[in-house]
Amino acid sequence: NAGVMQNPRHLVRRRGQEARLRCSPMKGHSHVYWYRQLPEEGLKFMVYLQKENIIDESGMPKERFSAEFPKEGPSILRIQQVVRGDSAAYFCASSPNPFDEQFFGPGTRLTVL
Amino acid sequence: RKEVEQDPGPFNVPEGATVAFNCTYSNSASQSFFWYRQDCRKEPKLLMSVYSSGNEDGRFTAQLNRASQYISLLIRDSKLSDSATYLCVVRGAGGTSYGKLTFGQGTILTVHP
Numbered sequence: 001n002a003g004v005m006q007n008p009r010h011l012v013r014r015r016g017q018e019a020r021l022r023c024s025p026m027k028g029h030s031h032v033y034w035y036r037q038l039p040e041e042g043l044k045f046m047v048y049l050q051k052e053n054i055i056d057e058s059g060m061p062k063e064r065f066s067a068e069f070p071k072e073g074p075s076i077l078r079i080q081q082v083v084r085g086d087s088a089a090y091f092c093a094s095s096p097n098p099f100d101e102q103f104f105g106p107g108t109r110l111t112v113l
Numbered sequence: 114r115k116e117v118e119q120d121p122g123p124f125n126v127p128e129g130a131t132v133a134f135n136c137t138y139s140n141s142a143s144q145s146f147f148w149y150r151q152d153c154r155k156e157p158k159l160l161m162s163v164y165s166s167g168n169e170d171g172r173f174t175a176q177l178n179r180a181s182q183y184i185s186l187l188i189r190d191s192k193l194s195d196s197a198t199y200l201c202v203v204r205g206a207g208g209t210s211y212g213k214l215t216f217g218q219g220t221i222l223t224v225h226p
Contacts, residue, residue, distance in 0.1 A: 033212060042200070042219055043157065048212035056209040091156055098212040099145075104156035 002027070004094050004105035012111045013082050021077040021108045025094030032075045033102055034067060037089040048098070049075060055098075082112045114139050119201050119217035126224055130191045134220050136184040136201030145204035146177055148186045150197045151219065157200055160186075191224045198222070 005024040013019050025032050034046040045059040049069035060067065064082075069075040079086055089109050093102035119136045126132050138146075146163040161168065163175040163184055174187040184201055198219040205213035 031212065033214070035214075035216075043214075043216040045213045045215065048209070056205075056212055058210065058213070089154075093214075101159050102214060104158065106156050 004029075004092055004103050006090075006092050006105035006108050008108060009106060010109050010111070012113065014113050015083055016081050019079040019082050019086070019110055021079075021090050021092075021110070023075040023077070023092030023094075023105060025075070025092075026103055029094035029096050029103075031095045031098050032069050033093040033095075034075075034077050035091045035093065035104075037091065037107075039088070043091065046077070079110075082110070084112045086110060087112045115217075116140060116215045117201055117203050117217040119199075120220050121218075122220035122222070124220065124222045126191055126222070128191055128193060128224055128226055130224070131187065131189050132191060132222065133188075134186045134199055134201070134222075136186075136217055138182050138184065138201075138203045138215075140203070140206055141179075141182060142206040143203045144206055146184050147202040147204075147214075148173075148175060148184075149200040149202050149216070151200055152197050157216075160199070188222075191222075193224050193226065196222055196224045 032049045035043040037043045047060050047067045048056040064080045066078045089107045091107045092105045095102045117138050148160040149157040150160045151157040163177045167176045172189045176185045200219045201217035203215045
């Protein structure tokens with residue numbers, strides 16, 4: 001059973017471009033969570049999604065950030081018009097239900113030039 | 114006040130030493146508590162859940178004091194492979210926040226020969 005998969009593992013964007021980060025949960029997991037880890041800081045919750053629904057987006061910045069988890073395909077975290085402060089490691093996690101252990105993917109390291 | 118606060122560290126200990134990490138949380142309604150481990154530039158991985166009665170897993174012992182809103186992790190007989198960042202984690206309480214994990218900033222442990 002493959003673990004949580006994220007791609008790309010490394011992403012470089014120039015200021016003003018768009019970044020799309022993908023997350024494929026573990027097989028049988030319908031709950032997906034996105035976290036961000038800024039340099040030298042702890043992980044911060046961004047958003048929790050269940051198939052086609054956003055359950056909790058209390059950690060998402062108000063502008064430029066959006067997330068989806070369609071019926072088919074991976075979950076996508078989209079960052080529009082990236083700025084240098086968006087440079088961070090973005091981790092996705094999944095679980096079979098919200099009270100089970102969250103398994104983390106290897107992360108996508110975003111660098112904004 | 115941060116939602117989850119940990120010892121600032123870093124801890125540098127010799128092999129075989131016993132080391133203890135402490136953590137406090139601010140939301141008294143929180144119900145679930147964990148210790149995660151994160152190796153350099155890798156994803157966090159669950160080390161152990163923390164139960165009110167205290168629990169042990171080999172060389173690792175976790176304790177929870179709900180009255181003081183305090184969590185601890187004790188590592189006995191430290192190994193070189195224990196070198197990592199240890200993250201105190203609390204699950205959200207109430208509403209739709211049950212899927213949200215709140216992480217402490219982490220405590221770095223280095224075990225040396």
